[in-house]
Amino acid sequence: MSSVIELKDVSKSYPHFALKNISFNVPKGCIVGLIGENGAGKSTTLKTILNICAADKGMVKLYGKEIGSLSLSDKENIGVVFDDSVFFENLTAFKLEKIFSKIYMKWDRNYYLELLTKFNIPTEKKIGEYSKGMKTKLSLICALSHHPKLLVIDESLSALDPVMREEMLDLLLDFVSDDENAVLFSSHIVEDLQKIADYIVFINQGEVVFEKSKDELLYENAIIRCRGNQLNEIDKGDMIAFYKDENGAAVLIHNHTDTRVKYKNLLIDQATIDEIMKIMIKGELV
Template sequence: MNKILEITNLCKSYKDFSLKDVNFSLERGYIMGFIGPNGAGKSTTIKLIMNLIKKDSGQIKIFGLDNRKSEISIKEKIGFVYDENHYYEDLTVQEMKSIISPFYSQWDENLFKKYAKDFGLPLKKQIKHLSKGMKMKFSLAIALSHNAELLIMDEPTSGLDPLIRSELLDVLQSLMQDEKKSVFFSTHITSDLDKIADYITLVNNGEVILSKTKDELFDEYCVVKGSKDHLKSDMDNIFIGLRENQFGFEALSQNKNKVIQYLGDSVIIEKPTLEDIMVFSTRRSDQHDPSY
């Protein structure tokens, strides 16, 4: 397997939060959705990947190289798109591009011009006057204009209108035609990943809950709905994040076949969304939700 990103036993502790033995990997030519509720550890993991903060233990390999020892050569081949704007607000798009481009030996000016045209970037406009969607498009144009092999995106669609989000997803899907490139897409907007992700890694409270292909998740997991009469003590191990109300229950199961075996057609079995899998899996500790 040709792994473009490999995280092994990664740990980082703060006073009130710890990232604990994080393990996952991403192969070339695929998009990984990195999901979890706010505060789950997504941004901390990305900062560690980018060597912006120091890990306590574990290993991070990008392109097969240690992310600290080979930091400069690695970052030459990484494109970044963040939720927050990190550019000089008083500069124009053209001026900011001219400052950034010399840092990349593989900068392709013609490619930038193409993306600027495709995205409708106003090159002479100050960055502070750009909409959030246009700032994201500028970040994406920069990230894609130096032949990056790994695109790392931290909440890129947060706060964007559906049309801009759809445009971004289209760009990422077209990018995947080049099987040498990969995308690591961190978000809490799971509906975006329903459309484009190949792999899903879910984190909660600093731990990896699951890391599988999206197809595996949809094949294995299901949402189960039924009356409380079907709830038995010996079935607790097949339900995740059980929610009850006066009308019945709703739960996630990781074993669709076992649900069918135990309950047959006496319950409703539905295909889950990624949001279902995230919400139910991260609320295991709150099995009975009176607000549901």
């Protein structure tokens, strides 16, 4: 499977934070979810991919080309949706369309207007009067309306209500349905990524903890829930990580048939991506 984005040993240092040897790929036809706590390095990773901030070392490639050598045509194939609106707030959606039609060679006015109608975006109202959710929808509509091959989304959809978020997720699934397009989607709403992502990249304290397919994460891991004094009943060789507080313990284990038989007297649940991340951040790795 060829990749739209390739990162290899990418590092970027700031006075109080550093990305350390970040490596992962975003294959064609796939949605890759980037997860981690606030401050873990997700936004810095995206900015490095987009060459907004240059990596100190390592390789970043888009479409097989080094990020610094992309042509104007290559750059037009990238759609970006940031968490904050980047539009002039005294513009309307109609006036914004006229600006973008002069910027993008593949700008599709009819598709833009179709999406504005579909998602109830007022066309004559000033953008500064929009709610945060409306601004988010407009940002995604603009990113899609020049028909990119890659969408990079940074925490944006969290401003939407659950129903509208579901509609936007369906739009992303449609976007990758032709097996040529790809999405890199950073979000702290992990349930969204569990619905639509093909791969998950987990970043913690500037490092990649794992890069795995969603199915591998969900079906090869399980969680034992028990009292704190029952931890010594679980072999360390079966543990990946555990978290313990006054309410009990949650233990991330390898989800094998023999493991479930071995601990049949303990409660074993299917793991979710959100719980896997929380246990690995708050708990102790084994």
